[in-house]
Amino acid sequence: MIADLKRKVGIKMLKGVIFDMDGVIINSEPQHYEAYVMFCGDYGVEFPYEIYKGFIGSTHAKVCKYMKEHFAIPVTEEEMQEKLREYREYLVKTKGYEEIAGIKELIRDLHKNGMKLAIASSSPEKEIHKVVKSLGIESYFTKLVSGEKVANPKPAPDVFLKAARELELSVEECIIIEDSANGVKAAKTAGIPAIGFYNSDSGEQDLSQASIVVEGFEEVDFDFVEKTYQRAHSIP
Numbered sequence: 001m002i003a004d005l006k007r008k009v010g011i012k013m014l015k016g017v018i019f020d021m022d023g024v025i026i027n028s029e030p031q032h033y034e035a036y037v038m039f040c041g042d043y044g045v046e047f048p049y050e051i052y053k054g055f056i057g058s059t060h061a062k063v064c065k066y067m068k069e070h071f072a073i074p075v076t077e078e079e080m081q082e083k084l085r086e087y088r089e090y091l092v093k094t095k096g097y098e099e100i101a102g103i104k105e106l107i108r109d110l111h112k113n114g115m116k117l118a119i120a121s122s123s124p125e126k127e128i129h130k131v132v133k134s135l136g137i138e139s140y141f142t143k144l145v146s147g148e149k150v151a152n153p154k155p156a157p158d159v160f161l162k163a164a165r166e167l168e169l170s171v172e173e174c175i176i177i178e179d180s181a182n183g184v185k186a187a188k189t190a191g192i193p194a195i196g197f198y199n200s201d202s203g204e205q206d207l208s209q210a211s212i213v214v215e216g217f218e219e220v221d222f223d224f225v226e227k228t229y230q231r232a233h234s235i236p
Helices: 002-009 029-041 049-055 060-070 077-095 103-112 125-135 158-166 181-190 222-232
Strands: 016-019 116-121 143-146 174-178 194-197 212-214
Touching: 016 158, 029 049, 029 077, 049 060, 060 077, 103 116, 103 222, 116 125, 116 158, 125 143, 143 158, 158 174, 158 181, 174 181, 174 222, 181 194
Parallel strands: 016 116, 016 174, 116 143, 174 194, 194 212
Antiparallel strands: none
C-alpha cells in the first residue's frame, strides 16, 4: 500500500539491485591473479601484483591488451585469453569457487522483498552462468550481463546501464554492489548509487565514490540496502 502511494506521488523507489560478481559474490581475484602469473611464467615474464590490481574490475581483454603492449609474449591477445581461460578453469576445478560470506543470505532477502536482481560483471558470460549455477543462486537473478558484451569495460558505465535496461528499470530505481575502484567509478558515471564492499583480497581499492562502504555482508539486508538508496537520493 505504501509502495502504491509512493508511485502515485512520484517518489523515487528502489526496485533493482545490480551485483558485481568477482570479489562480491565469489572471492575470485586471487585465482584470477594466479592464472595470470601461471600464464606469464610460461614465457619467463613477471606480472607484479601492483600492476594487476589496477585492472581489478575490468575485463580480461583489457589486461591482455596491456600485456601484449608491455610484455614480450609472442602470442595474440586472443590466444592469451584462451590460455588464461584454461588456467582459470583448472584452478576452479582443483580449488572450486570461494563464495563471499553472507552474500547468499543477502541475495535471498532482496529477492524475497521484491527486488529485481542482476549481475553486471566483467567476466565472460559463460563464467557468470557457471558461478550462479554452482552456488545455487541462478533462480534469484533476472539478468546476467557480461562486460564483454558492451562497447566499453568498467570504469565506463556501459555494463551497468545495460543491466538496468535489461531489468526494465531506470538508473534512478537501482543500486549497485561493487568491490573495485573501476566498478564504483562506473556506477558513479551511470548515475547509480553504489554500496562499496571492502574485500582485502581485491587489493587497496579506492571506494570513496560509493555511497557507503561495508566490510562484510553478514549485517547487510534489504532494509540496509533500501536505506542506503534513500540517503543517496535524499529521501527522508
